[in-house]
Amino acid sequence: MVMKYSYMYCLIFLALSLLTAFTPASSSNGLDGPFYDSTAYTECRAEAEKPLYNGGMLKDQKPSVSGRDSLTGIGARYTPTYILHNLTQNTIYCFSIWVKIEAGAASARVRARLRADNATLNCVGSVTAKHGCWSFLKGGFLLDSPCNQSILFFEVDSSIYAQFKRSDQNRRSKDCKFLIMQTSNDDSKIQLQVASASLQPFTQEQWRNIQDYFINTARKRAVTIHVSEENGESVEGAEVTVEQISKDFPIGSAISKTILGNIPYQEWFVKRFDATVFENELKWYATEPDQGKLNYTLADKMMNFVRANRIIARGHNIFWEDPKYNPNWVRNLSGEDLRSAVNRRIKSLMTRYRGEFVHWDVSNEMLHFDFYESRLGKNASYGFFAAAREIDSLATLFFNDFNVVETCSDEKSTVDEYIARVRELQRYDGIRMDGIGLEGHFTTPNVALMRAIIDKLATLQLPIWLTEIDISSSLDHRTQAIYLEQVLREGFSHPSVNGIMLWTALHPNGCYQMCLTDDKFRNLPAGDMVDQKLLEWKTREVKATTDDHGSFSFFGFLGEYRVGIVYQGKTVNSSFSLSQGPETKHVRLQI
The missing domain is CATH 3.20.20.80 (Glycosidases)
Known part of the structure; x- marks a missing residue:
């Protein structure tokens, strides 16, 4: 099953200038750089999907099988690994990969770990992998200090996997190279395949800009307030005050x-x-x-x-x-x-x-x-x-x-x-x-x-x-x-x-x-x-004057609002609800 938020991505881009006018500035380069991919899968699939971000830093990189000498003390003798170069401090790295057990177990918990210099991140993502189909692991990490060379590797939790018969472990695939994992707690080997690996870096600024984008599209909505006379004529110059009185979130x-x-x-x-x-x-x-x-x-x-x-x-x-x-x-x-x-x-x-x-x-x-x-x-x-x-x-x-x-x-x-x-x-x-x-x-x-x-x-x-x-x-x-x-x-x-x-x-x-x-x-x-x-995360009081079309627009956080209109000594008070939706909310008031 895939979870996408496409309905949010198409939210009123023509009004983006209005949106930024009513939210804190995020950065000078806006959403330049990669955009976060929310895609996720939780069903085991016959084939691995394409890598997120086209692989990012791992594009075209094949995993290697490292021995004990290069991974001293990590607990697994043989493991698929990726060698990473020049990881930077305070960069947010998003990692994903598809994993399949080819032989040795019906299922097993596979954990991605990162060895960076003298420190090891115990878990940067995990998945319950299964025999004969592909499971999606999604995670990530952040380093406190830069690292010239790191090793991203995988470890099987031997306490949960179900062993097959020895004859089942002798199965071979014509198309794939097996990555054989041996845990320190069991002599039996699990043949593990990985595919479509991806590692995408985001700077702190990029991550914050992406968060702001999601906030502006998921938690806010465009509003246009129209003011007219009883005969339908638009009212220019009416003073409008809008106040948020409760929040949807x-x-x-x-x-x-x-x-x-x-x-x-x-x-x-x-x-x-x-x-x-x-x-x-x-x-x-x-x-x-x-x-x-x-x-x-x-x-x-x-x-x-x-x-x-x-x-x-x-x-x-x-x-x-x-x-x-x-x-x-x-x-x-x-x-x-x-x-x-x-x-x-x-x-x-x-x-x-x-x-x-x-x-x-x-x-x-x-x-x-x-x-x-x-x-x-x-x-x-x-x-x-x-x-x-x-x-x-x-x-x-x-x-x-x-x-x-x-x-x-x-x-x-x-x-x-x-x-x-x-x-x-x-x-x-x-x-x-x-x-x-x-x-x-x-x-x-x-x-x-x-x-x-x-x-x-x-x-x-x-x-x-x-x-x-x-x-x-x-x-x-x-x-x-x-x-x-x-x-x-x-x-x-x-x-x-x-x-x-x-x-x-x-x-x-x-x-x-x-x-x-x-x-x-x-x-x-x-x-x-x-x-x-x-x-x-609350819309501050908005005060404005209607334009020559008798209206004005703003972006507001979802919730309940009170609105007041003053024009030529007349006053009208009303309220409206702002719920999630891709379209502009239109509020029409008469004075």
Whole structure:
């Protein structure tokens, strides 16, 4: 399946001068240079497609088979490799390649790695390769320092591949040279083929310009306001004021019980955010710490805060597959006792808050943990989704997990593992899984990898949310702000991402990993950066005078608008919605 955004590429290029007039200048050379290719494939194909960017730096370069001497200590004896020369510092490199297992395994996880001088990037892309067909690996990397010569190589995760009979390993192809991989954990060899490799560099300026382009086409739209008299005559010289009153793209933050009764915290929060999620107060250990003793007091009070301030809220979570985050009494149940408790939990929670939460994380982190599935059967999670759908048919049901976009080194949550699990859910009778939840607990973001993974997830054509964004507390506040800005720009500029939630609930002793403010509600560097983005990604008040056709045009971020007209002592107030679309939105008003 291919995911392309062609409908965005044809957006009103004749009005590009207007667009740049209402957005921050990106660079003097505009979109000169290569344009990012969002193409992604998630189905195994009979033939490899042509390389992206016509191969880029790898055009016409064939892989070699390197021995132990040239790749000391990387873990694989034989591996297909590409020798890269003169990689530059802070350049973003986008990498893609097609991979096929010819013999030795039915499937295996193949990971691309980069050896640069004395450092090795553990994973710059991964794919679950299969026997007899081609799978698409897409990723990328950025180097902290220049490197005269690097080695891009591939490694098979021997813990997951299924061995064929020895006779199957003797098969040969007339057309292709085999690249034989031998892992350090197994004596058996996998015959791996690669094709259509591509490595495309982008400068920081080029990457930012591409992000701005996607923001301007996916998050904004042209508007023309027409003013006329009741007889239809155009009105020249009418004063028009346009103000954005809400945004189509939610950016929010987690809250906890600490916001209750804390007026300074409430005021600080409401000034900035239009979306939230309860950090812990809906989790089973919070609402039923002792069997049969339900307590929704805190969650109810927090919901009152949400309602009073017209905030949308995500429901997090119904179940958590990690055993340590389940009530002690639940961990001691099994069989029908556990099944009965689960049924009571979902009925109680979903009935109480039916229609209140726009999303529900149904079975949290089920790529990494299996508390319920190991006790109730592999299909237990399917039943959770079905029951949630039956009780609250309008909520979007999410599959939420970590280390999907943060890295490709976590073998439990690679993009292909995530996609495979979604497809399992979709194949199960009566199940509808509506949303992709990517937690996003980053240390050092790899923006090329992050975008590539979202490209592949976008082929599922489901809403994608970044649900728990933060930057590791192992970094200083200023570095957190720098990295957070990178993550937010990647999320906001990717056309398939529908919303972002920050995991920054404030507690007396700080936050989970990253705070936006101190306990006196003075912004930390990350808070200042968030405020800057919230202002940048909202249409500022527009004031103009209609021309001789009785109209004026502007580009605005998607959302709700209030418009006022003043002409010869007369005043008209109205409103309009600006939703995504390739055509100019026309708003006609009479005075």
